[in-house]
Amino acid sequence: MLKIEGLSAGYGAAPVLRGVNLRAEAGEITVLMGRNGAGKTTLMKAIMGLVRAEAGDIDLDGADLAQLPPHMVPRQGVGYVPQGRRLFADLSVAQNIEVGLGAGPKDAASRRAVRAEVLELFPRLQERMGQRAGTLSGGEQQMLATARALCVRPKLLLLDEPTEGLQPSMIEAIRQVMVAMRDKGLAVLLVEQRIDAVLGLADRVSVIEMGRNAENFSRAELTEPENARRLRGHLGV
Amino acid sequence: MEFGPYLLLACLEGAVLAAVLALMASGLSLVFGVMRVVNVAHGEFYMLGAVMAWVVTSVLGGGAVINFVAALILAPLIVGALAVLADVTILKRLNYDPERTIVATIGLLYIIQQLALMGYGPEARPVEPPFNTRIALPWVEWGEGGISLYFPWGLSTTSYKLFVIAAAVVLLAALRLFMTRSRAGLIMRATQLDGEMATAFGIPVERVYALVFGAGAALAALAGVLIVPIQQAHYLMGGDALLLSFIVVIIGGLGSLAGTVVAAVLIGMSDGIISVFFTPTLAKIIATLLVALVLVFRPQGLFGVRER
Numbered sequence: 163m164l165k166i167e168g169l170s171a172g173y174g175a176a177p178v179l180r181g182v183n184l185r186a187e188a189g190e191i192t193v194l195m196g197r198n199g200a201g202k203t204t205l206m207k208a209i210m211g212l213v214r215a216e217a218g219d220i221d222l223d224g225a226d227l228a229q230l231p232p233h234m235v236p237r238q239g240v241g242y243v244p245q246g247r248r249l250f251a252d253l254s255v256a257q258n259i260e261v262g263l264g265a266g267p268k269d270a271a272s273r274r275a276v277r278a279e280v281l282e283l284f285p286r287l288q289e290r291m292g293q294r295a296g297t298l299s300g301g302e303q304q305m306l307a308t309a310r311a312l313c314v315r316p317k318l319l320l321l322d323e324p325t326e327g328l329q330p331s332m333i334e335a336i337r338q339v340m341v342a343m344r345d346k347g348l349a350v351l352l353v354e355q356r357i358d359a360v361l362g363l364a365d366r367v368s369v370i371e372m373g374r375n376a377e378n379f380s381r382a383e384l385t386e387p388e389n390a391r392r393l394r395g396h397l398g399v
Numbered sequence: 400m401e402f403g404p405y406l407l408l409a410c411l412e413g414a415v416l417a418a419v420l421a422l423m424a425s426g427l428s429l430v431f432g433v434m435r436v437v438n439v440a441h442g443e444f445y446m447l448g449a450v451m452a453w454v455v456t457s458v459l460g461g462g463a464v465i466n467f468v469a470a471l472i473l474a475p476l477i478v479g480a481l482a483v484l485a486d487v488t489i490l491k492r493l494n495y496d497p498e499r500t501i502v503a504t505i506g507l508l509y510i511i512q513q514l515a516l517m518g519y520g521p522e523a524r525p526v527e528p529p530f531n532t533r534i535a536l537p538w539v540e541w542g543e544g545g546i547s548l549y550f551p552w553g554l555s556t557t558s559y560k561l562f563v564i565a566a567a568v569v570l571l572a573a574l575r576l577f578m579t580r581s582r583a584g585l586i587m588r589a590t591q592l593d594g595e596m597a598t599a600f601g602i603p604v605e606r607v608y609a610l611v612f613g614a615g616a617a618l619a620a621l622a623g624v625l626i627v628p629i630q631q632a633h634y635l636m637g638g639d640a641l642l643l644s645f646i647v648v649i650i651g652g653l654g655s656l657a658g659t660v661v662a663a664v665l666i667g668m669s670d671g672i673i674s675v676f677f678t679p680t681l682a683k684i685i686a687t688l689l690v691a692l693v694l695v696f697r698p699q700g701l702f703g704v705r706e707r
């Protein structure tokens with residue numbers, strides 16, 4: 163599904179990513195790990211075209227995302243849940259959903275269908291459609307950010323630390339949505355810092371260090387204590 | 400004339416200024432709100448609107464009503480298209496950087512002004528209003544026989560001035576509906592709130608910017624067309640209008656449409672009243688003082704929200 167090869171990107175003169183390779187497959191949850199400042203968010207932004215790729219390919223089912231104008235990337239079927247949620251704070255819940263649908267299906271009937279389908283996953287949002295997004299609780303904001311991304315009807319779903327600062331029941335709700343999306347056949351690419359949250363969830367873990375690939379683990383490999391220990395070592399915990 | 404009728408007259412003059420100012424300043428505010436560009440050339444788009452109204456009128460040479468309606472439609476379109484061109488060729492290349500675009504729009508101001516001087520000339524030229532009936536206004540009097548209405552000598556306005564006020568109210572209401580209810584308005588607001596996230600959800604931000612810059616200029620041009628039957632078109636008329644627009648937008652809160660309208664009414668009315676009773680210079684002094692007070696005590700403007 164997603165195949166990144168030799169990706170270099172950064173801000174201005176300073177490179178952040180230096181030749182990163184990464185794969186994410188349909189029906190799998192790929193977890194991207196790395197210390198603070200390793201370049202995880204930068205990688206997500208590079209996939210979205212928000213940070214220009216200086217070298218390398220970002221191939222999504224044969225389309226090179228790095229060659230597209232940034233606003234065309236979501237139309238290829240990429241939904242983005244950014245770090246810190248980044249909702250349109252002054253817009254209502256319904257309007258945030260509406261913006262998401264704008265990058266989704268073209269005809270009104272399938273738009274309505276997608277909207278209904280997404281809201282079914284988040285009943286709490288349904289009760290708050292008129293509320294300003296900025297006044298939602300942290301958990302509700304995360305739900306809305308996830309809902310907005312699902313409105314694109316993505317085949318690739320990017321989530322950047324979606325459980326940061328949430329209580330356990332919220333974390334569980336977000337996790338269930340990710341599992342449901344994987345089982346629907348989406349490729350899920352998740353940035354997550356907490357190893358215990360990753361172990362039961364990930365089909366594959368990629369670690370990056372200082373903008374370079376450090377190591378990859380499959381689900382089976384992570385069940386071995388030795389590999390889990392090595393992963394902890396990469397993250398310094 | 401006594402004080403009461405005199406005050407009513409001043410208020411009417413003020414309301415005309417407020418109407419034109421509200422239209423023009425909401426264009427400035429829209430551009431700043433969405434693009435974070437302080438458009439110093441905004442006054443020149445207003446001037447171009449007035450000049451284009453004259454051009455359309457003299458080219459067409461029809462009746463006053465037809466000429467005016469054509470100017471009202473064509474001038475904002477032409478000026479808007481010029482602004483889109485300026486956006487694509489200048490502002491986009493500067494990446495909409497807030498500081499560099501200020502310098503660039505100062506340059507644009509002089510280019511437009513000199514082109515107008517070369518093409519249109521230094522004369523002030525009038526455009527005939529589509530209708531201009533004198534309307535005498537009544538005033539109440541408390542006499543021995545109770546309250547009675549009478550028409551004081553000199554208390555009158557014209558149908559055209561009332562039309563300008565009504566037109567501004569309708570246009571601003573339409574603008575508000577457009578921003579809050581339409582899909583295009585939603586896209587503009589999303590772009591304003593977070594351009595990067597707007598891009599991540601398929602919004603072509605640079606195209607939105609070009610259209611917003613064009614729409615902002617068109618609003619200024621519209622104000623220019625409306626004022627030219629009252630004030631005449633002159634190549635230097637943009638300067639004062641720009642200053643007043645900035646005053647309005649700072650007092651109202653940059654990027655807030657409601658604040659802009661309230662501040663325009665405040666400034667327009669006080670300018671009208673103070674100009675009639677004292678001098679126009681005093682009106683400008685007080686307005687500028689008001690800006691200073693707002694900047695000191697409420698820098699986000701009366702209706703603005705603090706930057707998060």
Ligand SMILES: Nc1ncnc2c1ncn2[C@@H]1O[C@H](COP(=O)(O)OP(=O)(O)OP(=O)(O)O)[C@@H](O)[C@H]1O
Pocket residue numbers: 173178196197198199200201202203204205245
């Ligand atoms: N807009 C920016 N301009 C310049 N440098 C930036 C910018 N954003 C991030 N960086 C730098 O790029 C590097 C990688 O940042 P990035 O946000 O990708 O890290 P991360 O792995 O997501 O970290 P965290 O776990 O803290 O979210 C950091 O050194 C950071 O300072």
Ligand SMILES: [Mg+2]
Pocket residue numbers: 202203204245322
């Ligand atoms: Mg990050």
